Amino acid sequence: MDKTLKRMATMQRMQVTGLYLFYSKGYYNTSVDDVLKELSMSKGAFYHHFKSKEDFFIQIIENLLVRKIYTVLIEPIEGHEHTLDLINSCFEDALETAVHNELDYGFVLSNFINEFNGRNERVMKHLNNILKVWEVNLVSAIQRGKFNGYINRHVDAEGVAVFLMSAYMGVRTLMVEITPSARKYRFMSQLRNYLKSLEVKTATANIS
Amino acid sequence: MDKTLKRMATMQRMQVTGLYLFYSKGYYNTSVDDVLKELSMSKGAFYHHFKSKEDFFIQIIENLLVRKIYTVLIEPIEGHEHTLDLINSCFEDALETAVHNELDYGFVLSNFINEFNGRNERVMKHLNNILKVWEVNLVSAIQRGKFNGYINRHVDAEGVAVFLMSAYMGVRTLMVEITPSARKYRFMSQLRNYLKSLEVKTATANIS
DNA sequence: TGTAATACCGACCAACCGGTCGCTATACAA
DNA sequence: TTGTATAGCGACCGGTTGGTCGGTATTACA
DSSP states (O other): OOHHHHHHHHHHHHHHHHHHHHHHHOSTTSOHHHHHHHHTOOHHHHHHHOSOHHHHHHHHIIIIIHHHHIIIIIGGGOSSSOHHHHHHHHHHHHHHHHHHOSSOOSOHHHHHHHHHTTTOHHHHHHHHHHHHHHHHHHHHHHHHHHHTTSBOTTOOHHHHHHHHHHHHHHHHHHTTSSOHHHHHHHHHHHHHHHHHTTBOOOTTTTOO | OOHHHHHHHHHHHHHHHHHHHHHHHOSTTSOHHHHHHHHTOOHHHHHHHOSOHHHHHHHHIIIIIHHHHIIIIIGGGOSSSOHHHHHHHHHHHHHHHHHHOSSOOSOHHHHHHHHHTTTOHHHHHHHHHHHHHHHHHHHHHHHHHHHTTSBOTTOOHHHHHHHHHHHHHHHHHHTTSSOHHHHHHHHHHHHHHHHHTTBOOOTTTTOO
């Protein structure tokens, strides 16, 4: 096998294991030795590939976390179909994955933000960047929805984005407890209610 | 001074300092020595009053955290005035406090849940209990609102409670970043929008 | 004033932390 | 086959962790 290819394969394997452990036990609560034990690897090998634990984690963020958020929360709302339906399906799918996750420790990004906030500025910058990318993409999806006539012109796109992100991050924390499925169902029902309030209003639609 | 009174005063002082440090640096990232340094106290004194670090933290939860949540998030919505107004004011005030907090590390309860979830079942039980109390009180406030004619009869009280808790917990995490004030404003605006959708509908109110 | 309980002190412990370093094992190019 | 760069090894280091323990200082009460 090509040398650089093998190197990348090893590093990838280390990062996947690292993300899993950091997510489940927390960054500060997971020692380098823990990661190495899981990998059946030596310390020398670790520090041959990464210059520090922090550097290892930052590479995990950039290589794995960013891609994860993209796949689950950004790409699904990029289409030109009815924006509110896209958002609804996207959240539905994301939460369903969480429900079926045997061991759910909450929204990965939100967990790390909580852990690093006020403690490690360098890591926080990387995490906040992901948050920003998500926000920007949500805002433009909503504006696209307005342009395409699916969303009321007077809706504040930035406000909706902040609200949606808040709701999602919060419910993911709530769902780590017992009966995540019931909470997901109730949450999604209220989310649809909220999304409906953003629709283009017709003269007759809301008379009850 | 009475002996037991002095003991309680000392323990109270220790717990207040402990909560501050655990909140700002995280539980696992704060050593007992850190707490003792802040208190100018010895290890012997600490372990004379508390049998372990974990025990110390659980007492902090029961004595300080529970009361805090009660004061900020439960009592303000207990009245018989318009329920949705009470909720709106309660969230507004709670977030305003967060904005003015020089060093904000997010919603205390939510931070600790994130830190202990899957790592310490005993502590999690105590934290989940607070969450449950909050939820129960929100649900009964909403049902009271329905009874008093402020909220639509068909509204799912449990669903609204989960949604409101999610949104609050999420926005508190989002607000730790830059410009918390702007995010608060946008969030509250959307929250009012959502709360409005729960009101008793009249034939003319929603024609636009 | 004597005494017993409580409050507090800080040296000390084993276990663990992130990181270093001198070493070997392997793989490819000449 | 040999030389050289990369991959991987694990003992070891200084520092920190939660917790212990033998001691002293302070207090309340007889």
